[in-house]
Amino acid sequence: MSSTTSKPQSPRLVTRTREPLAPIVDTPAALQHVCELVAAATGPVALDTERAGSFRYSQGAYLVQLRRDGVGTVLIDPVAFPDLKPLNRAIGKAEWILHDATQDLPCLSELGMRPQLLFDTELAAKLLNFEGFGLAAVMEQVLDITLAKEHSAADWSTRPLPSDWQTYAALDVDYLIELRNELWLQLQDEDKDDWAEQEFDFLLDFQPPAPKPDPWRHVPGSGKVHAPRNLAALRELWYSRDELAQDEDLAPTKVLTNAAMIALAAGLPKGKRYMGTLEDFRHDRVGRKRADRWFAALRRSYQLSTKELPPRRAPRIPGEVPDSRTFTHNHPLEADRWRRLREAVAGVATQLDVNYEAMLEPKTIRRLAWVLPDDAPESQVLEVLQASQARPWQIENTLDSLVKALKSEN
Structure with missing residues (x-):
């Protein structure tokens, strides 16, 4: 690992933001005020987002955190606005600081925000060959502080957001500017600053990978499903689950667990009363309430002709490289x-x-x-x-x- 500044044996645990947090920005007037402050300030802008993919169908942001010198740390509720284009204009050409930009850029882009200049603190840490690349780990190695992570699995679609959740989210950007500055000095010391700039410029055009064809083939545990008829059942169950999850804005596993879906596809129960004999389905309390829906999906797969069944292996996409x-x-x-x-x-x-x-x-x-x-x-x-x-x-x-x-x- 590259040399870093000396640090005490136990990094300082940070549990409070440096300034009191203002109320979450969730009205047009409050957003306009923040945009005015951001536009009048100078220097890079630290940004982060919180999502709720484990709870909601949407993979979008449910909270946006921002910090800039002269502004302080601000929390914005993106759900309250059609987009955040006014904030993007206020930031203008200023540098964005993100940690693991590939996670945040897609959902910020959905809000009408796109950087013109970028610094990714995780990527900088990789170029410096740090032992760990998570934000907390990099903070410890560079700034001698550690961040509490007790709300990392929280449902950020919750409203109102508890005050301790707000503090947790704000701390992800509270020291990001200082972290960027220290990492940049280290990159320069090791003659890796040009490499970093090439990487950051490349990220400006980042787009998430296109969805895989036959997404039902990639469900965890799908290796247990082999025969074409069983694969057809898995396909019907997956699309039925996905449609319901989208309609109710719930994570797909919140309406039927992966284990229960795999059990149904592998077991092919011939009647609803037999579904309960499958242990993984029986243990899915929420999924059992929709037994009629899942059996209807199974029945559709039973009625398919041999020609309509999917092949055992996914068709190879021209030009695709195997995993x-x-x-x-x-x-x-x-x-x-x-x-x-x-x-x-x-x-x-x-x-x-x-x-x-x-x-x-x-x-x-x-x-x-x-x-x-x-x-x-x-x-x-x-x-x-x-x-x-x-x-x-x-x-x-x-x-x-x-x-x-x-x-x-x-």
Whole structure:
């Protein structure tokens, strides 16, 4: 791990914000006032969001936290507004500070907010090869403070928000500006500031991955469902559950647990009275109340002709690279190439004192192993790296090692 400032044995636990929190911003007048303060202030803007994906169907933000010098820490209820475009205009070209930007950028974008300049404190910590990358861990390593995490699993769609929840959320941005400044100094000291800027610029255009086709195939435990008729049942149950969850704005597992759904698909009960014999369904108290709905989904799968049943394996999407498990089990030549490439990237990461996944994205390494032959020339490797959107600093530092790793004598 990179050297950091010396710290006491026990970091200071922070349980209060530095200034008293104002009431949550949930009226047009209050939002306008905040926008005026933000526009008049200077310096970077620390931002964070709280979501309720474990409780609600929506993956959007249910709270936005903001801090800027001259403004202090502000909590905004995005549900109270059609969007937060006025706040985005007030921030203007100022730098956003986020921790793990890929988590917050999509839901902020839904609110009409998009940065023009960005600093990701988690990514900075990865470039500096810290031992831990969570916000609390990075705070401890850099600022010698630790944040309480007792409300990390809270339902942020709750209204009104309890005052201790508000404090917890506010602390996620209360020290983010100082954290950014210290991390930037360390990046400069280790000559990694240019690498960081390339990464932050790349994040400005970040979009979440497109939804996977056949999402029902990716339910935890779906490996227990094999035969086409059972897979059809799983598909019908998944779409029935998803429709209900969306209508009621509940997390899908709040209307039928994954374990209960897998049990129904694997067991294929022929009548409602047999559904209760399946232990995982019997233990799903909420799901049992909708037994009629789930049996209707099962009945639809029973009525499908053989031609209408899904194949055992998901159809391969043209150009898609298999996941690591598929590599290992079904593609031994590519798996061997993948192993060599991973070892090469890990070696470079160790040499440069950079986290392995920041050195080169795992999906890029899989693509190299999948599309390139052994003994591929440097020009071919470079073409795949560029097509995979590897950044210039990554290409400069890994290209030679990747070419060597592809040599057939390895």
